Amino acid sequence: MALDLARWQFGITTIYHFLFVPLTIGLSVVVASLQTAWHRTGRTEYLRATRFFGKLFLINFAMGVVTGIVQEFQFGMNWSDYSTFVGDVFGAPLAMEALLAFFLESTFIGLWIFGWDKLPRRVHLACIWAAAIGTNLSAYFILAANAWMRHPVGFEIDPTTGQARLTSIWAVLSNQQAWSTYLHVVAGSFIVAGLFVAAVSAYKLLKNADEREHELFRRTMRVGFVVTLVAGIVVAVSGDHQAKLMARYEPMKLAGAEALWDDEHGAGFSIFAVGDVQDGRNHVNLQVPGVLAFLATGDLNGDVQGINDIQDRLTAEFGPGSYLPNVGLLYWSFRMMMGLGMAGVAIAVVGLWLTRRGRLFPYRWQYRLVVAALPAALLANIFGWLLTEMGRQPWTVVGELLTANSVSPGVSLTEVAISLSAFTLVYAVLAVVELRLLVKYVKAGTATVMPYPEDAPEPERTDERVPAFVY
């Protein structure tokens, strides 16, 4: 029971954390790019966009930072047996993340927020880039740690203690699961960030509140579409690579994601299936022939392993027990991830075409669709993580440590229940507050972060000092 609650807490707090992380990753770079554009051209419009999206970025950033603290603590608090087992290997990238990335990110974001009027313009610009680099670097370390759990490399099991022992840090950091996952997750984050910029801009254009902002938001909407399009290409390419790695290192996850029950030569890609976990088969399964085999192996006639056969192999290797993840959940998470993600990118591509050469959307529903693309992209990210993490079950470290043996033996059910309820409650309240603040600042528009000059047209270029953001 304590195990179940600890898993729920990990799921809830991690998914919640990842509602903010993709925006932080992507938007930091978008804001830094907008500020670079202002620095290069001196055009007021870019500064206005930098400050407007910078403010939204900060509202989101705060949530990402504080919900991240929980992650580092809960490995030790709820998963002490896991922590003792993996610490020698897993702790290193975590400590590096703090030392190399978090210090960079948090120090320079402070300098950026409060330093507008205290630093030379060029130095101030460097600060947002340092923060953006820190953010994107932190993602690499944590994903390397996560990739190690799915495909453990560069370690051995200590014969006396029975714990994992690091033998090559390079193997851990250059794990192909690590960089492949990194590309996929970061590109997925840029899709969210791109669609965030596009959705906010579309909303402002839809409301048409301030004439002076019209051209600015038409441009930023296109910026958002371009970011989404480029990131979409990276997501597709890295996703294809991920599928191949999954087939090789985590066949059970792939089989579960496809509801493929038996080993198959030239397996088809399932479009819609109704399965029966008890019987180990599907009642209904609509397939495109050969496509799964191609995704998994690069060959239409390749072999893909099925759930029942993998179960037999794992039983032979690790002893009796069920090695099945939650097949239904994996199957639908996989489809939701791809479906929602592709829909988001498709909206961006069509949007980019429709707004070419200064054009605007002819219909209001098209702006609304762009707004709807944002939650779709966020959900796609979440379903991707559900697939990755739930698909690793019943293992925490594939082939080495079971989730059931990872939990803290000394922590009581009451304690985990208190902690789970406290986080759920606090997080729910904060979600409402954060969303309302974002909406408020979007509605208020750019004038709150940079007032328009009274009784005079705004200068085309801004060269004087800009006031700092202060608390």
Add this chain to the structure above:
Amino acid sequence: MDLPLIWFLAIAVLWTGYLVLEGFDFGVGTLLPVLSRDDTDRRVMINSIGPVWDGNEVWLITAVGATFAAFPAWYASMLSGFYLPLLLIVLALIGRGVAFEYRGKGDTERWRANWDKVIVAGSAIPAFLWGLLFANLVRGVAMGPDHVVTTTVFGLFNGYAVLGGLLTLGLFLLHGAVFLALKTDGPVRLRARAFAAWSGLAVLPLLVAFTGWTQARSGEPWTLVPALVSVVALALGAGLVRRGREGWAFSATTVAVAALAVLIFGSLFPDVLPSTTDPAFSLTVDNAASAPYTLTVMSWVAVVFLPLVLGYQAWSYWVFRRRVTRAHLGPVH
């Protein structure tokens, strides 16, 4: 020197940095209602730590991360053993961090007043609980050969630990007041100065009692030095701030906090988590450490990057070296 010892020292340094740095911003947060008369005063106080509190908190993240990497068994037993207090600390840090960022973004008095309460609670609770937990670390916990801590949350609130908690709370209040005297100008500066001078009278007996108790129960001969340094530095700090020597006073309270941390880690060594059940079950620097390879890798990373971090963090303090005043505070953004 052997690697586990180096990493014990490194972790002690990280915690010391954390307690010194976040110590004053916990103090500033807790003093919010005490040293302010209106919202502008409160904004002066919050903006004095605005650019740096987040960077200060990373010292905690790094200390905990380094413990995970260098002493996995210590990390696992300590974090699961101190479950509920750590849960409170994490919740407090969440609330506080969000409050700093969000308090100025609402329109009503009530919005700001509510976030101010979160800042006060979110600063005072960890200020007390860190002392409580470090005292328990020195004192030891009930722990069998499996290194599972069986001390209950009620057991953590023993006399020695509560004294430790009251001490860190008091010490951070004083440290924070001295910081405000140094970093602000106007009425807040004057009030902070007066508060710091008087609170010294209350904190000094706590410090003497705690360092004396610690020295008596688990000190080494040499730890008498940091114990005395801490007491003297605190007395000096309170005296100097009264005379308006704010820079020196802040150096003195920094030394007082740092020396207390040295005393704590000095008394702890060579254990990292002593067992009160049987000393044979204690986690020590040697039996909790990661293998030499991991420690070597981590050492290189620390040698290269820690000076860099210290450099740019010091630079950020330099950039924001000017006092925050009511007159120069821009509108909320």
